[in-house]
Amino acid sequence: MKKSKIWIFFTVIAVITAVILGYNLLNQKKAYATTKENDYNMAFYQVVEYVQNVKTYLAKAMISKSAEHGAEILTQVWREANMAQSYLGMLPIESQELENTEKFLNQVSEYSYFLSRKNIEGNELTDEDIEKIKELYNYCNDLSNTLNEMADELNNGTIKWSDLMKNQYEKIEQKVEKSKDKLYDNLTIISNTKKYLESNSKYWSTKDGKLFFQDINIMTGYYNLRNELDI
Numbered sequence: 001m002k003k004s005k006i007w008i009f010f011t012v013i014a015v016i017t018a019v020i021l022g023y024n025l026l027n028q029k030k031a032y033a034t035t036k037e038n039d040y041n042m043a044f045y046q047v048v049e050y051v052q053n054v055k056t057y058l059a060k061a062m063i064s065k066s067a068e069h070g071a072e073i074l075t076q077v078w079r080e081a082n083m084a085q086s087y088l089g090m091l092p093i094e095s096q097e098l099e100n101t102e103k104f105l106n107q108v109s110e111y112s113y114f115l116s117r118k119n120i121e122g123n124e125l126t127d128e129d130i131e132k133i134k135e136l137y138n139y140c141n142d143l144s145n146t147l148n149e150m151a152d153e154l155n156n157g158t159i160k161w162s163d164l165m166k167n168q169y170e171k172i173e174q175k176v177e178k179s180k181d182k183l184y185d186n187l188t189i190i191s192n193t194k195k196y197l198e199s200n201s202k203y204w205s206t207k208d209g210k211l212f213f214q215d216i217n218i219m220t221g222y223y224n225l226r227n228e229l230d231i
Contacts, residue, residue: 040161041154043090047101048147050084054108055144058137061112062130071119077112081105092161097146104143108136193225 057077064070085105091098115129125133153159197204203218204211213219 037161040091043087044154045151046087047084047091048144048151050080050087051101051105051140051144051147053080054084054105055137055140058108058133058140061115061133062137064125067119067122067124070125071116074112074116074119078109078116081109081112085109092164097150101143101147104136104139108140111136189225189228193222196222196225 054077057073057080061070061073061077064073082105085102088098088102088105111132115125115133118129119125150159154161200215200218200221203215204213204222206212211222213222
């Protein structure tokens with residue numbers, strides 16, 4: 001009877017310990033997820049801020065009166081764009097908005113650096129240069145608005161990084177499955193083509209690694225199979 005009570009006691013202790021450990025692990029997992037969510041939010045808000053700064057400096061560059069002042073402003077555009085790229089690299093997913101942001105930042109960084117060097121050498125910006133800056137400004141304005149909308153959705157909980165990451169992983173898995181199906185289909189077509197050539201070997205020959213057909217119908221059948229390949 002005593003042994004039975006002892007076993008019950010230790011079983012209860014073990015269950016309670018397991019529950020406590022499980023609860024602690026769950027809390028740790030939630031805390032980690034929250035920390036990562038906050039880190040991603042911080043990085044994203046920095047991107048939003050630096051893109052806004054790029055827009056501000058592009059506006060100033062359009063009305064710059066001297067080469068010296070223009071060089072200073074365009075150098076600042078280059079720095080702000082590079083800072084935005086640094087924080088963009090901390091984000092875990094590739095959305096269309098962020099992909100567009102990355103392309104824009106690369107373009108504005110390279111072009112602003114090119115123009116700043118032009119100003120530093122004492123050359124004034126041409127009308128074509130100013131027009132290009134205007135185009136970058138207009139695009140930056142639209143991009144900034146889009147990023148601000150995304151920031152609002154993050155703030156009110158409409159979207160979360162964890163959900164975006166999940167969607168990204170699902171897209172990757174779909175691409176992998178599609179690639180596997182494509183590979184299987186291509187291997188099947190190659191196998192069928194090989195069998196086709198073997199069964200019609202008397203109608204073709206090779207020279208210098210090339211196929212030569214003696215029958216137009218056999219040649220047509222061969223190229224029809226080849227055209228089914230998805231490459």
